[in-house]
Amino acid sequence: MSKKPLIISTDPGIDDVAAMTISFFADELDVKMIVPTWGNVSLEHTLQNTLDLENFLHTKVPVVKGANQPLVRSAISAASVHGETGIAGFEFEKASDELLEPGLAATKMYETIKNSPEKVTLLGVGPLTDFALLFKQYPDVVENIAEVYIMGGNIGHGNHSPFAEYNIAGDPEAAQIVFHSGLPVYVAPLEIGDKAHLTQDQMDKIKECGEVGKMLYSMFSNIHEPDGDTRIKIYDPTAVGIMLHPEFFTLKPANVEIELAGRYTYGASVMDFLSEKHNAQIATDVDTEKFAAWFIDSIKTANNGRK
Template structure:
């Protein structure tokens, strides 16, 4: 079976930890590198969280240090949701820097993509700063990219103000570069994460998936949504699901433009499902039962692989 070459840009972040964990052990993936970027919390935390996770899971995927701030705007933070260090609820053993490869993330991604015999999929589960820099600095790289799959954007109400979703609001200019890249872009928006929530019963199933399940159970149990919602929403892993199980989703073509000029609407994702020139496919529904079963089974698989 041909594996899907994959590069992840991420800002762990509790749900990022789940998405990375699943991706590290999915038999369908050849995970080439992980690029921590600023996002949910500052880069020094997202980098260390990535390294700590790999030490915990006993994996050796190279880690490349990504962007430490957005292209234009000041950085924002979601530490109120994910904790000061991004992973409230679980204490990882501290990892060293041995998995960090020297070099600029854009150049390392470019070299990796161009050297691959198969087209590479980019998975963006944080602000899209590093992917935007890659596309701008090395425009020829698009010929070797299969698709860009992101968790971000919103069809209706946002979670960073009324109009914007956090990952897009973090770096709207970078998101606009990605949507204007001419590449196939698939999107798991905020609404899909809201649909793919974890019930108490499913969270209990995760708890008994070995050491990996215990780790994720501890972190998911400590998520505090700003609106006080007690459901555990699953955001970033829904983007992994789009790559591996698109049949779980109802994907619809749309034209996506990111609002860059508005005062109240800055960072909003304008998704036009009636446009004649679509530039993305947006997940508008997900089979929650199939997704939940896959999610729990993927955690079991990760636990087995980490031993």
């Protein structure tokens, strides 16, 4: 079976760790590069978290340092949700930087994509700064990209502000560039992560999935949602789910614009499902039982694949 070549931009972050773990060991995927970016916490922490995760999982995917701030405005932080280092609840052994490759993320991504015999897929589960820089620096790269999968945006209310979801609010200008790249874009919005939550029974099953399951159980048990909701919501892995199992989701075409000027709505994702033109496919519903079963099986697969 031909594997889908994949580049991941991420800001780990607890749910980012889950999305990366699943992607590393998925039979359908060949992860070519990880680009940690600022986001949930600073680049210093997201980079080290990525290296530490790979050391824990015994994977060898190259890591390239991404952006340390948004394109235009000051960085925001979600340390109150994910902990000061981004991964509250579990302490990895600190890894060396042997997987870290020198160079600018946009250039390294461009070289990897252009040298790939197959079109490469992009997965963005943090602010989209590095993908925006890639498209602006190397506009011809879109010819060699298959599609983009994003966890971000919101159909209704946000979780960073009343109208903006965190990943998009982190760098709205970058998100606007990605949505207008001309590429097929698939979106797992905030509402899908809210719906694709895990029950305590399902969390207990994850805890039983060896060392990888215990690691994720510890992290997810330490998420502190700003709204006080105690459910274990699964945000970033839903984008991986759409990529690998679109049949679990209801996808609807929409034209997406990011609000860049509003005083109270800056960073809002304006998803117009009635527009005659569309630039994205938005997940509007998910089969929670099928998603949860896949999620748990994926953690088992990761634990079994960890040498």
